Amino acid sequence: MRKNIVAGNWKMNKTLQEGVALAAELKDVLAGKTPNCDVVIGTPFIHLATVANQVEGSVIKVAAQNCANKESGAYTGEVSAAMVKSTGATYVILGHSERREYYGETSAILNDKVALALSNGLTPIYCCGEALDVRNANTQNEFVKNQLEETIFNLSAEDFQKLVIAYEPIWAIGTGVTASTEQAQEMLAFIRSIIADKFGKEIAENTSILYGGSCNAKNASELFAQPDIDGGLIGGASLKAADFVAIIDAF
C-alpha cells in the first residue's frame, strides 16, 4: 500500500539554532496527534544529526536535500549518502528543480545520486516537473516522462519500489501560484500511468507520488483529496510549525 506523506523542504533557511527550535516545536505539537500521513522534514546538511537526534521517538522523519554523486574521497564540500545515513536521516530529496537549474544536475548525475542513496538505505524523494514555457506549450507530459525515463525508470522494479516521487511544476514553486487541483491530479495520474506501463499496475498503485509548489494549509485538503495525490513536498509553508501542522492535518 502506498503511503501518504507530508514532507517539508526547508531549502537554505534556518540557522542551526532556528532549525532545532522549529523541529522541537513540531515534535511538541505532533506529540498528541496520530497523523494520517508520514511526516518528513528536509533540513540543511548541518542540521541533520542534531534534528534527527531530537525528533527520535516521534513520528517525524528527517531528510537531506541532496547528497553527493560520489561514494567518498577527494570531493571538497560534498556530503555522501553514507554520511547522510549516519546522521539518522532516512530520506533524501533528489533532483529538485533548484538543484537541476542552479547546480547543473543532469540525469547522469542524478542516476548516480539515486543509486548511492538506495545502496545506503535512504529513501529518495525524487523530484520532477516542468518550467512555465513547457506548460504553455502543453508539452508537460512528454517533458516529465522524459525526466523519469532518463533516470528512475532505469532502476530495477525492486529498487523503484523504494522511492517516492514528487511532481513540482517550476512555475508553482515559491510563486504563490499553485497548480490547480485538476492540473496536479492530471499530472500525477499521468505519472502513475507511465509507471504502470513500465513496471506494472501493482507497483504503480503502490508508489507514493507527492505534489509540490505553493502547497499550503488552504489548498492542501483539496489537493490531498485527489485519488492520485499522496501528499505534498512543502517549501515555504514548512518553515512555521503551525503552517506545516495544518498541512499534515489536511489528511
Ligand code: 13P
Ligand atoms: P514552495 O512550497 O515554497 O512553493 O516550494 C515547493 C518546493 O520547492 C518544495 O521542494
